[in-house]
Amino acid sequence: MRPFIFTKPATADQALIKKTNQAQFIAGGTNLLDLMKKHIALPEELLDVTNALPAAITANTKGIRIDAMVRNSAIASQAEVLSQFPLLAKAVLAGASPQIRNMASTAGNLLQRTRCPYFYDTTVPCNKRIPGTGCSAMDGDNRMSAIVGYSNQCVAVHPSDMCIALAALEANVLVTGRDKKQHSIPFKDFHRLPGTTPQLDNNLPANAVITAVEIPGNRFQKNFAYVKVRDRDSYAFALISVAAALHMEAGVISEARLASGGVAHKPWRWYKAEQFLKGKKPSAENFRQAASIAVGETKPLANNKFKTVMLQGAIETALQNCLTA
Ligand SMILES: Cc1cc2nc3c(=O)[nH]c(=O)nc-3n(C[C@H](O)[C@H](O)[C@H](O)COP(=O)(O)OP(=O)(O)OC[C@H]3O[C@@H](n4cnc5c(N)ncnc54)[C@H](O)[C@@H]3O)c2cc1C
Ligand code: SF4
Numbered sequence: 001m002r003p004f005i006f007t008k009p010a011t012a013d014q015a016l017i018k019k020t021n022q023a024q025f026i027a028g029g030t031n032l033l034d035l036m037k038k039h040i041a042l043p044e045e046l047l048d049v050t051n052a053l054p055a056a057i058t059a060n061t062k063g064i065r066i067d068a069m070v071r072n073s074a075i076a077s078q079a080e081v082l083s084q085f086p087l088l089a090k091a092v093l094a095g096a097s098p099q100i101r102n103m104a105s106t107a108g109n110l111l112q113r114t115r116c117p118y119f120y121d122t123t124v125p126c127n128k129r130i131p132g133t134g135c136s137a138m139d140g141d142n143r144m145s146a147i148v149g150y151s152n153q154c155v156a157v158h159p160s161d162m163c164i165a166l167a168a169l170e171a172n173v174l175v176t177g178r179d180k181k182q183h184s185i186p187f188k189d190f191h192r193l194p195g196t197t198p199q200l201d202n203n204l205p206a207n208a209v210i211t212a213v214e215i216p217g218n219r220f221q222k223n224f225a226y227v228k229v230r231d232r233d234s235y236a237f238a239l240i241s242v243a244a245a246l247h248m249e250a251g252v253i254s255e256a257r258l259a260s261g262g263v264a265h266k267p268w269r270w271y272k273a274e275q276f277l278k279g280k281k282p283s284a285e286n287f288r289q290a291a292s293i294a295v296g297e298t299k300p301l302a303n304n305k306f307k308t309v310m311l312q313g314a315i316e317t318a319l320q321n322c323l324t325a
Contacts, residue, residue: 001036001037002036002039002042004036004043004044004045004046005044005045005046006045006046006048007045007046007047007048008047008048008050008051008052009047009048009049009051009052010051010052011052012049012052012053012176012209012211013180014052015047015049015052015053015209016176016177016178016180016207016208016209017178018045018047019047019178019207019209020045020207021206021207022043022044022045023043023044023045023046023047024041024043024045024046024047025046025047025048025049025107025209026046026047026048026049027048027049027050027053027068027069027104027105027107027108028071028100028103028104028105028108029103030096030100030103030104030108030112031108031111031112031113032046032108035113038120038122039122040113040119040120040122040129049068049069049107049209050069053067053068053069053107053209053211054067054068054069054211054212055067055068055069055070055071055074056070057070057074057075057078057080057081059080059084061217062214062216062217063214063215063216063217063218064080064081064084064085064214064215064217065174065212065213065214066081066106066212066213066214066215067106067211067212068105068106068107068209068210068211068212068213069105069106069107070105070106071101071102071103071104071105071106072092072095072096072100072101072102072104072105072106072109072162073098073101073102075088075089075092075106075162076089076092076093076101077089083221084217084218084221085169085215085218085220086220086221086224086325087165087168087169087220087224087225087226087243087245088162088165088166088169088215090165090224090225090226091161091162091164091165091226091241091243092161092162092165094161094226094228094238094241095109095160095161095162096235097234097235106162106210106212106213107209107210109160109162109163110160110162110163110166110173110190110202110210110213111201111202111204111210112159112160113159113201114128114156114157114158114159114201114265115144115157115159115237116128116137116144116145116155116156116157117137117141117144118135118136118137118140119156121136124136127153127154127194127198127199128154128156128194128198128199129199131197131198131199135152135153135154135155135198137154137155137156138152138155138301139302141303142155142301142302142303142304143303143304144157144237144239144262144304145157145301145303145304146263146264146265146301147263147264147298147299147300147301147304147307147308147311148263148264148268148297148298148299149193149263149264149265149266149268150193150194150264150265150301151193151194151195151196151198153194153195153196153198154194154198154265155194155301156194156198156265157261157262157263157264157265158191158201158261158264158265158266158267159237159238159261160261160267161226161228161238161241161261163187163191163261163267164226164241164242164243164259164260164261164267165226165243165259166187166213166215166267167187167188167243167259167267167268167269168243168244168245168257168258168259168269169215169216169218169220169245169257170186170187170188170215170216170257171187171213171214171215171216172184172185172186172187172213172214172215172216173185173187173190173204173210173213174210174211174212174213174214175204175205175208175209175210175211176208176209176211177205177207177208178207178208182211183205183208184214185203185204187267188269189203190202190203190204191203191265191266191267192265192266193264193265193266194265198265201265218245218247219247219255220245220246220247220255220257222248222325223245223246223247223248223322223323223325224243224244224245224246224322224325225242225243225244225245225317225318225319225320225321225322225325226241226242226243226244226318227241227242227244227314227317227318227321228240228241228261229241229262229310229313229314237262238261238262239262239307239310240260240261240262240263240307240310240311240314241260241261241262241314242258242259242260242311242314242315242317242318243257243258243259243260243318244256244257244258244315244318244319244321244322245257245322246277246282246319246322248282251281252279252280252281252282253277253278253279253280253281253282254278254279255278256273256274256277256278256290257269257274258270258273258274258277258290258294258315258318258319260294260311260314260315262307263298263307263311270290270293270294270297270315272293272294272297273290273291273293273294273315274290276289276290276293277290277319282319282322282323284316284320287315287316287319287320288312288316290315290319291311291312291313291315291316291319292312294311294312294315295308295311295312295315298311
């Protein structure tokens with residue numbers, strides 16, 4: 001690893017003053033340290049934000065605020081999250097391992113980088129690591145890659161579980177820039193598609209800090225599910241994941257949310273399938289049709305056609321599981 005300066009600012013203001021393109025925030029370190037060991041991230045200075053940023057979960061009449069430094073394990077066991085936002089707790093628990101969840105922060109989870117194997121292999125071309133060098137996954141091993149929303153420059157997928165629930169629950173990301181102004185970014189606009197700038201994963205303004213995530217109140221306490229299909233049961237990222245939430249009135253679906261991980265460069269919402277479900281009865285046939293609508297949006301690559309079959313099953317299962325949550 002390259003030598004670097006390590007500082008621990010006491011406040012968010014101090015952290016922001018020191019933030020430059022060469023200085024990087026570090027929270028739990030579970031992703032950044034791996035990137036540094038592999039010479040993919042090369043910061044000259046690390047700004048440890050564990051003391052500088054708040055770590056509380058606060059419920060109010062509008063919803064819930066989860067501060068940037070709340071660890072993933074705390075989210076999954078907090079009473080208000082479990083009672084009002086159980087889909088979030090379920091998705092968080094599907095990620096990583098207990099030890100990693102004890103370290104992983106809310107902000108760090110949002111900003112974790114893709115697990116595309118070529119991104120981590122510095123001997124091969126990768127547009128995300130070094131723009132303009134090419135995409136090794138496009139014609140290489142793209143079994144884990146995207147099936148929707150990709151470009152000819154990058155077919156990587158977003159790796160987080162927590163973010164799939166946050167997408168379905170229409171969270172907002174609170175960020176503060178060096179001008180000390182606070183902005184709220186809707187979750188759907190936070191992560192990016194690769195387009196012609198695959199080196200950019202998200203729309204966090206340069207040198208800004210994430211201070212919290214806010215989730216508006218919702219009616220998904222009863223009918224929700226998170227389904228994650230992966231190569232092994234622990235320590236594995238999603239091949240396909242589905243966050244599903246339904247609200248039912250008089251025996252029909254009045255509101256539906258469906259989001260997936262493992263399919264695109266950002267957490268992906270299946271808006272057309274959600275629209276289809278609205279006003280329908282919660283039946284196996286309607287769930288099958290909703291899943292087919294989602295699958296119809298996909299365009300798999302040479303090695304990941306299996307993901308479309310998996311997606312069909314995962315969406316049907318998640319919707320079915322919503323009825324027994
Ligand atoms: C073996 C293994 C298995 C895993 N499996 C899963 C899984 O199945 N599902 C899943 O979702 N995740 C998984 N993860 C990823 C893990 O959840 C993330 O590494 C973790 O959430 C990152 O949080 P962190 O606090 O450690 O971030 P760090 O590594 O500290 O930071 C990550 C990035 O966020 C930036 N950052 C941190 N805080 C802030 C802030 N407040 N404002 C602005 N920038 C900030 C850092 O500069 C860095 O760029 C796994 C990780 C490992 C190592
Ligand atoms: S898919 Fe993206 S991250 Fe993977 S090799 Fe191609 S450019 Fe790099």
